[in-house]
Amino acid sequence: QVSLKLGCGNLKLPVLTQRKNFAPLALSWMSPSSAAGFEGVSDRSDLQDFSVCSSDSFWAAVARQRLSWIRPFHTVQDCDLSQGRIRWFEGGKLNVSVNCLDRHVHTCPERVAVIWERDEPKSEVKLSYRQLLEMTCRLGNLLRRRGVKKGDCVTIYMPPCPLAVASMLACARIGAAHNVVFAGFSADALAERIRDAQSSTVITVNQGVRGGKVIELKKTVDAAIQSCPTVQQVFVAMRTENPVVMTAKDVAMEEEMAKEDTVCEPAGMDSEDTLFLLYTSGSTGKPKGLVHTQAGYLLYAALTHRYVFSYHDGDVFSCVADIGWITGHSYSVYGPLANGGTTVLFESTPIYPDPGRYWEMVQRLKINQFYGAPTAIRLLLKYGDKWVHKYDRSTLKTLGSVGEPINTEAWEWYHRVVGQGRCPVVDTWWQTETGGICIAPRPADPDAEIVPGMAMRPFFGIKPVLMDTEGKVVTSNDTSGALCIAQPWPGMARTIHNDPQRFTETYCQPYPGYFFTGDGAYRSKEGYYQITGRLDDVINVSGHRIGTAEIEDVLCSAVAESAVIGFSHSIKGQGIYAFVVLKKSIDVQEADVTRQINDMASKKIAKYACPDYIQFAQRLPKTRSGKIMRRVLRKVVDSELEGLGDLSTLDDPEVVQEIIQGHHDLL
């Protein structure tokens, strides 16, 4: 018996070899230069061209080589971006968990699949592929026994831990979709996502532990499901020793898993069946559940993981994002596991117990690729080099950055101090919608030049284009525009759950025939890309994407009117600045309203949604038709008073002076 201590819940895993053979596939590491003998391809730069110009041939060959199919696909793609139709590898059947687990168990069962870097330093837990498969199978059987069926959607509200990964893979094994909700979200935000996904099953832990603090996750689930009539059962794993009150709906997860068989028949899934929903923010108040499907997503996550980071067999890969975000999905779970890699799940924070946490972990776990967010790098930079120098980072080969622009100072510190000037820094641009990395410095050539702070080059099969204000493709270099992608790729989201029209309107209609990313970009003289930021009302706070309308929705019950904008913040990238007008009828103190706003933002969304500044105003600048002129507010906050622009459409230009004065008083 192997005793696997997962926090407190002890799960005994009998030492078994799998009894059934699920169509193993030897994973052949494709060398891109000899890529399946593509015609005319002699080097990696040819391969990049080939992947775009002969996209179907490229993706067909890679899909056959990289994925293990139960039944081969008959059509590479059937896409029409102008209609919002995106379908890849139709006719094919496969199981994602088999691709991530079984085939590696056949070749290397004892290879470490997951290293769980728990919040408590130096207490990591390692799981082999065999152990992770067994855990997944037990959970798959349990879910099946408790009535979860193919096509259902299970909500997972857990911090990064092996049971969370097993939960995702167990859903994939039995054909259920998963909906992972970031465990920092409030009960209200969780409830909204459970309701939209219509989940009848939720998986959680009794308590989370982060930065030495205990977080009451089960209590949050209890509160959330009060307003979720679909929920019939909640699986509760034990992360801490503290008992929780169990209700009639609750299932003691480890106890029940221990009764299950370690073999679980995988469901044969169509390529286009849903693998997961993942909610993200848009420019309206309602988060959107983006739908990702089986084969295309997995293939794209695997290929980008392999090439962007130059991941090689035996490397230890560490993506420190939470599994509640797309980065955690693609680069903590699916990409590395599809590649038979070893992935680190990071449960803690960059400064717990001290600002050396990441680098002590790099030394202890011998990490080869480290993938993190600029906001953490900026924070650590402020603590100084000594926290980095204390630890041996000689195992590091590639450093990655994701989620927001990385400023030059942070890029250079990451490169020079953390990477000792010898590790390439790959600034990777992508989104929940794109499924995987789309623009990054080294998809094709591991020795290619890298310009600090630039995402640089498109990945295989990606054709970025910039659009001008008239909606025409900009062909010249050294220019900026709205970033679109000109042809479909397998990893892209297929639709928005319950709202296909919003998908088409948001991504496909602004520039018909192109996928619109919502970001602006600059293309340099050399043709390299740099992301300049969102073009819509979405802001990025410490790499967390949030719609200004979402925050305004929360504020509207406390104040008469509000306008929320993002501003440049030295650590968080962007901060939240709220202009509010108090209700006239009620006699309230500003301090009380401030407290109320912060309480509501954390209760309805998450802590990171609390405004950094709240400016109380008598009125907001509006056009004669009553539209708030956010452009003016942004300029005031950015101290760009010269560039206020045309104010002639303002209802009352005097209001601008009031706003400027109020801003000065606040700072």
Ligand code: PRX
């Ligand atoms: O604005 C871009 C920014 O993050 C947005 C996507 O957020 P989300 O869906 O939460 O996914 C984050 C992780 C992939 C993008 O529209 N963004 C992401 N990566 C970068 C970036 N901005 C600049 N540089 C990046 N490398």
